[in-house]
Amino acid sequence: MDRVPIIKVGKYLLATIQTDVQDHVAVALQEDLAARIIAARARLVLLDISALQIVDSFIGRMIADISGIARLLDAEVIVVGMQPAVAITLVELGLTLSGVRTALNVERALAMAGIRDQA
Amino acid sequence: MGVPERLTVALRTQDDVVVLRQRVREQAVALCFSLLDQTKIVTAASELGRNAVAYAGGGEAMIEPSLNSGRVGLALTVTDHGPGIPNVEDAMRPGFTTGGGLGLGLSGTRRLVHEFDLRSEVGRGTIVRILRWK
Numbered sequence A: 001m002d003r004v005p006i007i008k009v010g011k012y013l014l015a016t017i018q019t020d021v022q023d024h025v026a027v028a029l030q031e032d033l034a035a036r037i038i039a040a041r042a043r044l045v046l047l048d049i050s051a052l053q054i055v056d057s058f059i060g061r062m063i064a065d066i067s068g069i070a071r072l073l074d075a076e077v078i079v080v081g082m083q084p085a086v087a088i089t090l091v092e093l094g095l096t097l098s099g100v101r102t103a104l105n106v107e108r109a110l111a112m113a114g115i116r117d118q119a
Numbered sequence B: 001m002g003v004p005e006r007l008t009v010a011l012r013t014q015d016d017v018v019v020l021r022q023r024v025r026e027q028a029v030a031l032c033f034s035l036l037d038q039t040k041i042v043t044a045a046s047e048l049g050r051n052a053v054a055y056a057g058g059g060e061a062m063i064e065p066s067l068n069s070g071r072v073g074l075a076l077t078v079t080d081h082g083p084g085i086p087n088v089e090d091a092m093r094p095g096f097t098t099g100g101g102l103g104l105g106l107s108g109t110r111r112l113v114h115e116f117d118l119r120s121e122v123g124r125g126t127i128v129r130i131l132r133w134k
Helices: A023-040 A057-072 A084-093 A106-112 B014-030 B035-055 B105-112
Strands: A006-009 A012-016 A044-048 A076-080 A101-103 B007-011 B059-068 B071-080 B115-121 B125-133
Touching: A006 A023, A012 A023, A023 A057, A023 B014, A044 A057, A044 A106, A057 A076, A057 A084, A057 B035, A076 A106, A084 B035, A084 B105, A101 A106, B007 B014, B007 B035, B014 B035, B014 B059, B014 B071, B035 B059, B035 B071, B035 B105, B035 B125, B059 B125, B105 B115, B105 B125
Parallel strands: A012 A044, A044 A076, A076 A101
Antiparallel strands: A006 A012, B007 B059, B059 B071, B071 B125, B115 B125
């Protein structure tokens, strides 16, 4: 996989990281998302990482950076579906992702963002 | 899958780091590590593998089960022939970085494992051995 797929769903963007990603794929995702936020005039990005079995310091930094980039572009990122073992390991690693919003699943992320009745 | 044997993974590219993560995961599963223990040792392996590829021009990882007086663990030794680390104490401090990272790699890796041994010689390379017990 060379690119993380980003789809537009109603007013928001959904990026789903499917499997173990190489570093350059994660870096490409930053650029792709920034471009798509502008093109789609999206205010909300859901970053689904439920398929990710590990998040190390590099991927953790990428997630924090994506969140920061989106904020500068007047959009918000909600990280969806982090696995419990990943959360525990990240904190032990020293990364708390304190500026990043998270939700347990897409439904809760949409409720958090105040989006309902999206086709 | 029976008792895992020692195996090596060459580390040259980012692809190899992905392979390393997969091999460490398989070995941890074969040793019946819990999901959390698997996640910790795979994450630690990823940090060390990336360091070797990104900062030392590549290296080699050796994965070996450790069966010691009834205890079961998984050890990983990552060897590179890169520039070495001039000041290991600095490098182990959280937040220390020479690259673009957060500087959590080595200090964070140490927190994810039970044993951590780093030897480095400037101009010759670095060897890091980690072990996590089940």
